[in-house]
Every structure is written in C-alpha cells, then in structure tokens.
Amino acid sequence: MNILILGDSGFVGNVVNKTISKDNEFSLNYIDNFRVGEIDYRSVIEEKIEQNNIEVIVNCIAMANVDLCEENKEQCFQVNVDFVRVLADICKDKNIRLIHISSNAVYGGADYPYSENSIKKPVNYYGECKMMADDYIEKVLVDYAIVRPITVYGPKNKNERHNPVTFYIEKLMKGENINLVDDNYVNMLHVDDLALCLNKILKEKLKGSFNLSGDISECRYDLGYRICSVCGFPHNLIKKVSGSEFKTKAKRPYNTSFDNTKMKKTLKIKPKNLDNSILEIYKKMKNEKNN
Numbered sequence: 111m112n113i114l115i116l117g118d119s120g121f122v123g124n125v126v127n128k129t130i131s132k133d134n135e136f137s138l139n140y141i142d143n144f145r146v147g148e149i150d151y152r153s154v155i156e157e158k159i160e161q162n163n164i165e166v167i168v169n170c171i172a173m174a175n176v177d178l179c180e181e182n183k184e185q186c187f188q189v190n191v192d193f194v195r196v197l198a199d200i201c202k203d204k205n206i207r208l209i210h211i212s213s214n215a216v217y218g219g220a221d222y223p224y225s226e227n228s229i230k231k232p233v234n235y236y237g238e239c240k241m242m243a244d245d246y247i248e249k250v251l252v253d254y255a256i257v258r259p260i261t262v263y264g265p266k267n268k269n270e271r272h273n274p275v276t277f278y279i280e281k282l283m284k285g286e287n288i289n290l291v292d293d294n295y296v297n298m299l300h301v302d303d304l305a306l307c308l309n310k311i312l313k314e315k316l317k318g319s320f321n322l323s324g325d326i327s328e329c330r331y332d333l334g335y336r337i338c339s340v341c342g343f344p345h346n347l348i349k350k351v352s353g354s355e356f357k358t359k360a361k362r363p364y365n366t367s368f369d370n371t372k373m374k375k376t377l378k379i380k381p382k383n384l385d386n387s388i389l390e391i392y393k394k395m396k397n398e399k400n401n
C-alpha cells in the first residue's frame with residue numbers, strides 16, 4: 111500500500127511514521143519542504159500521487175496551538191480548513207483514501223462523553239476550524255477515516271516534546287511544585303494505543319470517524335495526584351487551582367472525554383492501564399537520569 115504522509119515532523123505524524131515504517135505492507139512517501147501557504151500545494155501533491163502511485167494520504171498537518179489559532183485566525187483557517195478541503199477534493203478526483211487527524215476540540219465539553227455520533231460544538235476557533243474540515247470530508251468523501259485522538263501520553267525520547275505525564279514527572283523528580291487545574295477533563299490515550307488503532311484503520315481500510323481515548327477521565331490535578339501516588343512523590347508538591355485562574359487566549363472545553371466503545375468493539379483495542387503506564391514512563395525517565 112503506497113501511503114503519502116503529510117506532517118510527519120509533528121507529534122502525531124511521528125507516531126504515524128513509526129507505525130507505518132514497521133510494517134512491510136506499507137510503503138512510505140513524503141514531500142520534502144512542504145509548506146501550506148508557501149507553495150502551489152495542489153500541484154505538488156498531484157504530482158507526487160502520479161509519480162508514486164499513491165493510494166492513501168494520511169494528513170497529520172495542523173496548526174495545533176489553540177491559543178495561536180485564536181490570535182491568527184487567517185493562518186489557522188488556511189492550514190486547518192482550506193488545505194484540508196483541497197486535500198479532500200484531490201482525494202475525490204483521484205479516488206484516493208484520506209486519513210485525516212482531527213481533535214477532541216470539535217466538542218463543547220458539556221455533553222461528555224463524546225462518541226463518533228455526538229454533535230460537534232466547539233468553544234474556540236481551533237475547534238471550529240477542525241469541525242469545518244471534518245464536516246467537509248464527511249460531505250464529499252466516501253473512502254475516508256477521521257481519526258480523533260484525545261490528549262496523547264507516553265514515554266518521550268530525547269528530542270521529542272513533553273506530554274502531560276512526562277512533563278509532570280520531570281518536574282516532580284526535581285522536587286518542583288506544580289499548580290494543576292481542576293477542569294479540562296480528558297481520558298488520555300497512550301501513544302502505543304494510537305499506533306495500534308492507526309495500524310488497524312490502515313490495514314483493514316476502515317471508514318468513518320474514530321474517537322480514540324483511554325478509560326480514565328480526569329482533570330489535570332487528578333492526574334498529578336495519581337502520578338504522585340503511583341511514583342511515590344509527595345502529594346504536597348501539587349496544588350489544585352481553579353481553571354478560571356488560568357487566563358488563556360482561547361477558551362478550553364470543560365470535559366471532552368470520549369466514549370471509546372467503537373475503539374474497543376470495532377478496532378478491538380483495549381486501552382493500556384494508566385497506572386502501569388505511568389510507572390513504566392517514570393522508570394524509563396529515572397533510568398535515563400541515572401545514566
């Protein structure tokens with residue numbers, strides 16, 4: 111299967127890349143120096159499709175900084191909506207399957223847990239744009255998968271960016287205090303589960319939307335408390351603060367936790383145990399620190 115990955119340098123793109131490159135069934139293709147907004151991307155993509163006989167496009171490109179999107183709406187729209195619409199049109203014209211990475215930001219945060227059939231009701235501009243892109247794909251394409259991972263956690267390699275679990279553990283290992291909010295509830299997804307789901311969706315050519323999450327829904331304070339309990343850090347290092355004390359450009363939804371029934375039943379992926387995974391991540395970080 112000839113796959114073109116767009117946005118492979120990002121966090122999710124990297125997971126997609128690793129997943130696909132491990133499997134001989136998939137052949138990977140990239141476009142060097144691809145920038146939405148700086149090049150005639152439509153013809154660049156079409157050329158790549160012809161040259162490499164592309165059958166599937168996986169789009170991991172996104173302007174994913176929620177606050178930046180609120181400040182720069184034009185760029186957010188260009189990358190998160192316009193570009194995806196063009197991509198969907200190309201896929202329709204050329205009969206190519208599109209796998210698009212979306213976000214829990216399409217949901218409002220009050221009517222949780224959110225399944226694939228829930229009404230989208232974003233509370234910030236980023237979520238609005240992701241919703242517009244999802245809606246367009248659903249309208250024009252038949253052979254597509256919209257993959258919505260919730261906040262992803264997992265072990266981090268040296269040059270990779272932090273996720274909430276590695277960030278809190280690093281601070282707690284240094285004995286630093288952390289202020290953690292009592293809202294922004296999610297049921298975080300382990301990066302290995304994301305990879306397994308993506309593999310299945312690709313291999314079995316599954317269609318439709320997939321909301322991917324773990325089983326435990328908690329706010330950032332609860333997560334910090336759990337990390338202290340599992341790893342043996344003093345609980346007084348973390349302090350609960352009200353979400354309203356944190357002023358951000360973009361509004362955050364209260365609780366976007368997913369109903370992951372489809373992930374379990376259709377994809378047959380059972381989320382990894384959160385406590386065991388936290389302990390594994392902590393042991394890896396402790397080992398790295400000591401070596």
Ligand SMILES: NC(=O)c1ccc[n+]([C@@H]2O[C@H](COP(=O)([O-])OP(=O)(O)OC[C@H]3O[C@@H](n4cnc5c(N)ncnc54)[C@H](OP(=O)(O)O)[C@@H]3O)[C@@H](O)[C@H]2O)c1
Nearest residue numbers: 117119120121122144145146171172174213259260261262
């Ligand atoms: N990370 C998570 O925990 C998580 C959870 C839920 C959903 N998601 C969703 O997954 C998607 C990807 O997020 P991410 O966390 O992987 O974000 P990320 O690490 O910021 O990656 C974004 C990717 O998009 C590329 N990109 C951005 N603007 C571009 C442009 N104008 N032209 C070409 N490429 C551009 C970036 O390339 P450059 O680095 O070269 O700019 C990078 O490869 C988003 O829709 C996000 O909502 C992520």
